[in-house]
Amino acid sequence: MKAKYINPYTDFGFKKIFGEEASKPLLIDFLNALLPEQHKITDLTFKNTEQLGLTDLDRKAIYDIYCENDKGEKFIVELQKAKQNYFKERTVYYSTFPIREQAEKGNWNYNLKAVYCIGILDFTFDDHDSSPNQNDVVHSIKLKNQHNKVFYEKLHFIYLEMPNFAKQEYELQTRLDKWLYFIKHLEDFQQIPTIFNDEIFKEAFNKAELANLGQTELDKYESSLKVYRDLKGVIDTAFDEGKLEGKLEIARKLLKSPLSDEEIASYTGLTVEQIRLLKADK
Incomplete structure (x- = not known):
């Protein structure tokens, strides 16, 4: 059967749904579904997705989506289509650019804005030593000390293992559930499921329809x-x-x-x- 909607795991599809100026309400809704209530986003500004190091020896980083909210907090959103070497190291490396770009000339007190690195993975991690449940979909990671206390609250890594998301339509409860179901099954839909009955998702389907x-x-x-x-x-x-x-x-x-x-x-x-x-x- 011929697809009616784009595949969101493609570079084009992902950026069409979440990375265009007209897609900003969709991205805000998705991020708010993923983040804790106290980090709710009201507005976003898209930033240059290509970042250069401070010297010629530094490598260049290119993000799928890079944006900033009205509080100055930074969000990197990456779609990772296939497993690769040193993926975790890559996301840690990426996080250093929005941290370093906050440096101010002259006297500066080093007060940084929060940085969030979000990875949507079309694969699962090989090692789950730190997780009691190997079927977790959302992995939320912060810098902690030996007593499992958060040492630094302004650096967040969130990974979504999409192959582990197995809920059916009747099992969807949260806003995040709906977004994950949308991303995972979009290319297979021939019509909009009844659970997606609000304006945000109607707009998402409209942007994703190949006929448009x-x-x-x-x-x-x-x-x-x-x-x-x-x-x-x-x-x-x-x-x-x-x-x-x-x-x-x-x-x-x-x-x-x-x-x-x-x-x-x-x-x-x-x-x-x-x-x-x-x-x-x-």
């Missing part, structure tokens, strides 16, 4: 969908975290996709130089 896209957007979506399917197919079947040859094999296959050298390096854990050598050896 112009030809240029449809072409971009088809290209994004192909990358998503190729990437998932290659990494899900060939990912071998501990072996160099496994990484090289993945890289060779991804060289046939529109992904950049930097993106292939990120997904495989190889260096950009290694990717370029592979390309030259083809």
Whole structure:
């Protein structure tokens, strides 16, 4: 059956639903469903998703969505389509950019605004040593001391393991449940389920409907969908975290996709130089 709605796990689909200026009410609603009540967002400003380090030696970070609320708190929202090496390290690294950009010239008291790094994962973590329930969907992480007391309250990492979300429509209770159900099953819907009966979700379905896209957007979506399917197919079947040859094999296959050298390096854990050598050896 032909899809009626876009796949939200594609770069195009995710940014169409949450990353455009007109999508701001949707993103605010989603974040408010995810965050505690005391952190409720009333307004957001989209910021440049490309961040550069302080020196030429620093690597560049490119976020899916980067925004700031009316209190100056920063939000990075990342869609991660496939498992990759050092994913946790990558999100920690990303968090350093919105922290460092708050530095002020001259006398400054180091009073920082909160930073939230949110990852929507189309895979599950390999290790669950810190979790009593391996089927958790939401992982909320803060910096704590040896007594399990929060040491610093302004740095939050929230990961959503989408494969673990197994609720059916009749089981949905919270606003977050509805958003997770929407994201996970959007591409399969042929009509809007009755549970999505408010204006926010009606707008989300309207933005996601393929019939509402112009030809240029449809072409971009088809290209994004192909990358998503190729990437998932290659990494899900060939990912071998501990072996160099496994990484090289993945890289060779991804060289046939529109992904950049930097993106292939990120997904495989190889260096950009290694990717370029592979390309030259083809």
